[in-house]
Amino acid sequence: MLRMGGGSARMGGGGAAGFGDIFGSMFGGGAPGGRRGGARRQTARRGQDLEVEVTLSFDQAMAGAEVPVTLERREACAMCSGSGARAGSSPRLCSACDGRGSVTHDVGGFSIPEECPQCGGQGTVIDDPCPDCRGTGTRVVERRIRVRIPAGAKDGTRIKLKGKGGAGMRGGPAGDLHVLTRVMPSAIFTRKGDDLVIEVPITFAEAALGAKVEVPTLDGRVAITVPAGSQDGRTLRVPGKGAPKLSGKGSGSLLAKIRVTVPSSLTDKQTEALRAFSDLDTDDPRARLFT
Ligand SMILES: [Zn+2]
Numbered sequence: 001m002l003r004m005g006g007g008s009a010r011m012g013g014g015g016a017a018g019f020g021d022i023f024g025s026m027f028g029g030g031a032p033g034g035r036r037g038g039a040r041r042q043t044a045r046r047g048q049d050l051e052v053e054v055t056l057s058f059d060q061a062m063a064g065a066e067v068p069v070t071l072e073r074r075e076a077c078a079m080c081s082g083s084g085a086r087a088g089s090s091p092r093l094c095s096a097c098d099g100r101g102s103v104t105h106d107v108g109g110f111s112i113p114e115e116c117p118q119c120g121g122q123g124t125v126i127d128d129p130c131p132d133c134r135g136t137g138t139r140v141v142e143r144r145i146r147v148r149i150p151a152g153a154k155d156g157t158r159i160k161l162k163g164k165g166g167a168g169m170r171g172g173p174a175g176d177l178h179v180l181t182r183v184m185p186s187a188i189f190t191r192k193g194d195d196l197v198i199e200v201p202i203t204f205a206e207a208a209l210g211a212k213v214e215v216p217t218l219d220g221r222v223a224i225t226v227p228a229g230s231q232d233g234r235t236l237r238v239p240g241k242g243a244p245k246l247s248g249k250g251s252g253s254l255l256a257k258i259r260v261t262v263p264s265s266l267t268d269k270q271t272e273a274l275r276a277f278s279d280l281d282t283d284d285p286r287a288r289l290f291t
């Protein structure tokens with residue numbers, strides 16, 4: 001897997017051995033005793049898997065976004081349409097192996113197959129190579145593509161775009177492009193799975209008496225009912241108002257965490273009222289500490 005950072009990418013000089021290389025060495029390269037057949041592709045090789053990292057704002061991640069990504073990717077050569085032969089010409093079947101890619105030697109009565117020295121196991125020979133790709137049929141080009149990020153992407157989500165990686169060689173399939181999403185934090189919401197946690201400050205009076213308070217969601221406000229006698233830290237669940245699920249099926253919940261606030265200054269009248277309240281309050285909140 002070739003790793004790219006920060007939305008733009010560099011490609012190492014073939015140092016990163018991708019899955020394609022392993023695949024290629026397993027299934028390519030002139031297997032001995034192959035069937036006869038004209039245009040066998042002896043060295044079909046899957047293209048390289050690429051990875052690119054994109055950074056999204058919290059809102060982009062929630063809504064889904066189409067983001068531009070710059071990457072260096074091996075693609076079929078535009079000049080020769082991937083054939084490797086100069087435009088106007090085409091590769092010819094190797095006469096030494098008749099296109100099979102392997103030739104046999106008789107050693108003491110045994111037929112030992114070996115890679116055709118004429119075509120290097122490819123079955124075809126290019127007499128007049130394409131000058132753009134020097135006969136390889138592919139070129140590494142810098143591409144700016146737009147990548148669709150589905151709603152609900154998390155920090156660290158890997159999205160696989162099948163076939164958007166490097167081009168395959170000699171008819172091999174293209175590799176995949178993996179998009180790793182980084183999501184900036186929100187000033188208001190904290191993500192917990194598919195749920196969104198929001199801290200909701202309420203006054204002591206609202207907590208004690210109960211209240212209907214408005215809280216923001218991803219799409220407008222909702223009114224939540226704080227039951228009378230709610231303690232600090234109580235969490236109220238609003239189903240369906242959390243983060244969109246990556247599966248595309250619904251959303252998590254909004255978890256409204258009540259934070260009881262204490263006024264930092266009081267008017268004379270408020271002080272008077274609170275003292276009157278306090279005089280009537282017979283509960284000892286610390287009774288449990290001394291049992
Ligand atoms: Zn070419």
Ligand SMILES: [Zn+2]
Pocket residue numbers: 094095096097098099100101102116117118119120121122123124
């Ligand atoms: Zn050959």
